[in-house]
Amino acid sequence: MRPNYPPRLPLAFLPTPLHLLERLSAHLNGPEIWIKRDDMTGLASGGNKTRKLEFLLAAAQAQGCDYVITVGGTQSNHCRQTAAAAARYGMGCGLVFSGEKPSQTQGNYLLDQLCGAHLYWAGEMERGAMAQEVARQVTAIGRKPFIIPLGGSNVLGATSYVAAMQELMLQLEKERLNLDFIVIASSSGGTQAGMALGAHVYDFRGRILGIAIDSSAETLTAQVGALATATSTHLGLGLQPIADRIEVNDEYSEPGYGVVTQIEREAIQMVAQKEGILLDPVYTGRAMAGLIDLIRWGAFTRRQRILFWHTGGLPALFAYPNELV
Ligand SMILES: Cc1ncc(COP(=O)(O)O)c(C=O)c1O
Structure with a gap:
């Protein structure tokens, strides 16, 4: 069954690039890390x-x-x-x-x-x-x-990430690539809800891990689940068994929304200095900090392949000069 997509107005340059983070992967000496560049959607700095x-x-x-x-x-x-x-x-x-x-x-x-x-x-x-x-x-x-x-983050917003999963699956097929995990920053839940439903619809075999930015795992899991279900109905897919696809880690949200601590600073500097890619202080900096920490704790094997889905946020960097360097 395929989604019955509602109309869309073009705004983004798609597909966004997908590429390997070679120097970051080598530096962390863990799994292979790939990135999908939704920071490059192109609308007034993207995201x-x-x-x-x-x-x-x-x-x-x-x-x-x-x-x-x-x-x-x-x-x-x-x-x-x-x-x-x-x-x-x-x-x-x-x-x-x-x-x-x-x-x-x-x-x-x-x-x-x-x-x-x-x-x-x-x-x-x-x-x-x-x-x-x-x-x-x-x-x-x-x-x-x-x-x-x-x-x-309503059914229309989440729908865009159902479609984004189709885009990713086509890229993976072209690159002959399999992913074990997708890691994303998750806050109001629309991105993760769409991805979870899209993963089901387009038969993505890996897991999707949302790093909670400002909610408990319990709250965000429920929120993402409810929105994914509503989106499924909206797209004419009916009820789908997607609860297992929703994984949230809230271990990095404790400092609070928009608070930059040592772990976000380290992650932002590391990705900038190893790859020349700019993360943001609130969302992707924290999600990458979580990924780095999980790698250091041995949560992934060296044979695994992770995709960090960059969700943008560059302009906010300029509001945090004192916390970042
Ligand atoms: C840069 C960035 N990443 C991730 C997110 C989280 O996306 P969502 O609200 O769909 O969970 C946001 C939300 O504002 C964001 O601005």
Whole structure:
């Protein structure tokens, strides 16, 4: 059974590259590490949200909407890619951030402004409630808003990673490559949910390990499972046995969201210095730190092959100069 994909608006340069990290693999003296470069999707510095926005914006346009609203922190990669995607299709964009206006204009927050997004701060209010309020305001001036949830993680966002698994399987076939594991940063769960369902649909034989960024394994596993199930139904696949495909490791999330400690710093510097590839401080830096730690603990054999799926986030590096060097 094949998914019945909804319409999508092109935003990403696909397929994203897949390649071996030769020097990093040798340095860690463990499994072979490959990387899939969703940091190179190409939309205002790229990232995993670009894939999600292809389906989300198509749905917005199909409903006649001309203004997208979403929520996040001021360094949200999702907000930045939403602002860029809206610009690309001539739509308005409102971003609702938590807390108060920051004193410095940098990183993703700078790029949001370059892309012309309207910015709102929730302050004491709940972000979702503020997004509804913004929707009311833009409706009052004659625009038609479309609200995108945190991280673009609904069935449409997750759908993009079902399709991404098909893309990966074609690349693996071409390269005559088998993978034992895919390691990703997992936060709002849409990426992992789509991958888990896609792995089932396209018969990926390896395991997918989500490194939890800011939730407990229990919470994130339930969240990913529920979204994968809803996505399966949405794509006309019905109920599929995917619970076993959802693995989450929350051992690296303890410092909290956006807190850069020695392990993230080491991972970011190591990948930059061995491969010339830039990870981000919040998501991929932490996920790579987890992978490095697991390798050091002997969680993988030298004969195994791991794929680190790079989900982007470069601009946030510029908001953490003191923590990173
Ligand atoms: C760079 C990066 N990697 C990974 C993630 C996590 O993706 P998801 O929210 O789909 O779990 C995000 C989410 O914001 C992100 O910005």
